[in-house]
Every structure is written in C-alpha cells, then in structure tokens.
Amino acid sequence: MQTSPEINELAGALAKAQAEMQDAAKDGFNQHLGQGYATLHAVMGAIRQPLAKHGLALVQSIEHSGGEVAVTTRLLHATGQWLESRLAMPVPRQSPHGIGTAATYCRRYAAAAIVGLAQSDDDAGEAGEQPGRLAEQDGIDLERALAGVAGAEDANRLNEIANWCRPRATPAQWQQIHDAATARAHALEA
Known part of the structure; x- marks a missing residue:
C-alpha cells in the first residue's frame, strides 16, 4: 500500500465513513460454486454515500498485460491526501469477456478491502435473529x-x-x- 505523505485527515474521514457503512449484501449467485456473493454493484452501493458524505472518493484504474489484469485503487480525501493499493490476477480466458470478468473481480475485492467493507452473511443464523x-x-x-x-x-x-x-x-x-x-x-x- 502506498500513501500520500500525510493521511491524518483521510484516516479520520474514513473512520467516520466506516461507522456508517452497512456490509455489502450478497446479491449475486455463483452457479458454479453454488454460493452467494456481493457484486461490484452491491459493494459500490454500500460505500458510495458514506465516502462522499465525509469527503472521500474511490478511483480505480485497470491495466491488462502479460495475461493478467491489475486494478489500482486509490482512496482520495478532499484535502488531497490519498492511499492506494494494487491487485493483480491472471486472466484464465484471454477474451474480452475473460478480461472484463477478471477486472470486475479485482475491482470488487480491491474496493471492499481499501475501505474495510465486508459482505453481509444473511444466512439462517441472521434470519433467526x-x-x-x-x-x-x-x-x-x-x-x-x-x-x-x-x-x-x-x-x-x-x-x-x-x-x-x-x-x-x-x-x-x-x-x-x-x-x-x-x-x-x-x-x-x-
């Protein structure tokens, strides 16, 4: 992870945003694994408002080379402070769809990780509560x-x-x- 020289304002704003974030709902279903997962849409929906409210924005760039996709995720604060991480993964199928799938996967995990977001576990235990x-x-x-x-x-x-x-x-x-x-x-x- 890389950061701007100072991140004190960003850290304070992120702590406030995290206190308001709800876990991302598992709104997708992986038919091959037979499990639910939070889609990129759900992750972004869970973080967008709390980040914006506290002067934070998330920016992601995608690169493709050498059979892998890399996503650089930068969390920006209104003061100009930032922190960034990079996530790369191999692309199993070298096709536009394969590249897009890998990029979306990277974006989803990187966005959730940089803000500390979890997926909701809306299983039978929660239903009991x-x-x-x-x-x-x-x-x-x-x-x-x-x-x-x-x-x-x-x-x-x-x-x-x-x-x-x-x-x-x-x-x-x-x-x-x-x-x-x-x-x-x-x-x-x-």
Whole structure:
C-alpha cells in the first residue's frame, strides 16, 4: 500500500465513513460454486454515500498485460491526501469477456478491502435473529439459480445450491427451484 505523505485527515474521514457503512449484501449467485456473493454493484452501493458524505472518493484504474489484469485503487480525501493499493490476477480466458470478468473481480475485492467493507452473511443464523427478514426479501435471480441447479454435477452440489436458495427465494421461486432440483436429482440417479 502506498500513501500520500500525510493521511491524518483521510484516516479520520474514513473512520467516520466506516461507522456508517452497512456490509455489502450478497446479491449475486455463483452457479458454479453454488454460493452467494456481493457484486461490484452491491459493494459500490454500500460505500458510495458514506465516502462522499465525509469527503472521500474511490478511483480505480485497470491495466491488462502479460495475461493478467491489475486494478489500482486509490482512496482520495478532499484535502488531497490519498492511499492506494494494487491487485493483480491472471486472466484464465484471454477474451474480452475473460478480461472484463477478471477486472470486475479485482475491482470488487480491491474496493471492499481499501475501505474495510465486508459482505453481509444473511444466512439462517441472521434470519433467526430477525424473524421473517429473509422471507420478506424480493427474492433471488431465478434464472441463475435454475442454471446452477441444471449444472449441478452431483447430489452434494445440488444440495448446496438448494440450501443457499431456500431462505432467499420467494415462495414462488422456491417452488420452481425445488421442482428443478428434484428433476435434476432423478437425472443424476439415472
């Protein structure tokens, strides 16, 4: 990590912004891993207002060379003070989509790390603390969930996906997911 010669004003402002930040909601679903994650949109949504309120801004630049993507993330304060870090990762598929995916992944993790943001863990434990909270959500990305079910390679993966979806899905979504999971389980047994 690199910083401007002084960061006292930035540090104070960041501490105030962090006190107002809510964890980024896991609004995405990785069908290959069968898990939820906070998208770049969720991370930026969680940090944008608290940072701006305290004179902070986040800037990211992307570089691609030698089969890797690097994102430099700089947190700026209205005084001109700054801190910056760089995150690089290999690009598994050298295509525009592969580069974009790696860049988005880097941006998401780097933005969350530089401001100390975590992903919310809205699992069954939290639902127990706030009855009905998850059931009242708008649901999940049904298309992605169904694609995850259809692509499940074994019963364990199928169960992981179903267990992740159940508390997050609306009743109508859950019925479709359950039906698709049942059909996939029968296909896997055959």
